[in-house]
Amino acid sequence: MARRVARDVPDGAYVNLGIGIPELVAQFVPAGREVILQTENGLLGMGPPPPAGAEDPELINAGKKAVTAVPGAAYFHHADSFAMIRGGHIDICILGAMQVSAAGDLANWSTGERDAIPAVGGAMDLVAGVKRVFVVTEHTTKSGDAKIVAACTYPLTGKAVVDRVYTNLAVIDVTTAGLAVIELAPGVSFEAVQERTGTPLIDRTADASPRRQSHHELSTHP
């Protein structure tokens, strides 16, 4: 999944990666593309983890793991960091999901259970402010329940914010007409994807060029 998402990250993009599978996208960016990673705790130009023993507890990413700074990196305080995010300067954010709805609503921060400790971090800022929001997630939960649903039952992170969903089964665009499958994983049929999805899907796998919401077209290198 991470490899597939990386193909859609164009040269020159400023990208924020969430914790988990999204973090893996960095290592699959195709050769020849210069992509600048932002981590919202205050670094533009995030590099891979340092070798063991070279960690600096004051050089970490948003997941609080040790990272490095690439040549050309910049440090900044939180108001500047979130000016990048909320001010629409970051091109793409890639994050995980608990649920995505037919309208592109995202739930990824809380199960809403009474006993849960609510913790939101920067997720709501990212989905509200970043130009394009990519979700990477297993198509269903571990118990087989649909994560792509008609309406989210978990508390929302943002309303109508998701542009595209990458799962282990398919790539799905959020369009004004509804959720459109633009690509299937090898050996997976549209019907199999539909069966594991809690809302009707449109089959656009035959289209040569993927459809997207037109207000921010992206130059991809498929």
Added chain:
Amino acid sequence: MINKRFNSAAEAVADIRDGATVMIGGFGEAGSPIELIHALIDRGARDLSVISNNTGSGQVGLAALIANRQVRKMICSYPRSANSTVFPDLYRRGEIELELVPQGTLAERIRAGGAGVPAFFTATAVGTVLAVAKESRRFHGREYVMEMGLRADFALVKAEKSDRYGNLVYHRTARNFGPIMCTAADTAIVQVKEILEVGAIDPEVVVTPGIFVRRLVEVAHPAQESRLVNEGRCYP
């Protein structure tokens, strides 16, 4: 002569009284002013409202301040951590208040407070439970929610070094909330590894201008929170 230097962390926090609002810098352990927090634990001020991104880890630093029952309310974005049960336990028992704020909104509320801006509108959290009961308005066809600027009586911040005037430079991602918290507190108290003579810091690289800093404490070898946690340390 301007001299913001205090001889000890204890002296620097000696007038933090019960009921005070205190901003505490740091994102996880990066930038956490652990010696100032421990001095505040020794000082014993209670009923505090603390504004900080997280709630600390283990039984040291911010987690220890909370464990010592000095904090009435936390204003933060992410009150969970892999290795602390202090805040979650108190919260589940209803013994500590939480105001959960999206991280960027938290930063902007602090920035606004420091800049004399009482409130602002943002798209963050619109349509979510964190926007419930907040005033909203449409601008250019999009809905925004009103958020209030944040100020504090004190800020506890860690920087790398300063000069006698309080001009600050930071270390890598330990900068995080430090610069904006210094602007938003009546009294910003900063621990640094080294206090230099005036003129020793190039004006081009100053991150926090000294006007925002009231008190400086030199802590040449600050403790590392994760190391204390790994060693199973417990403060006090």
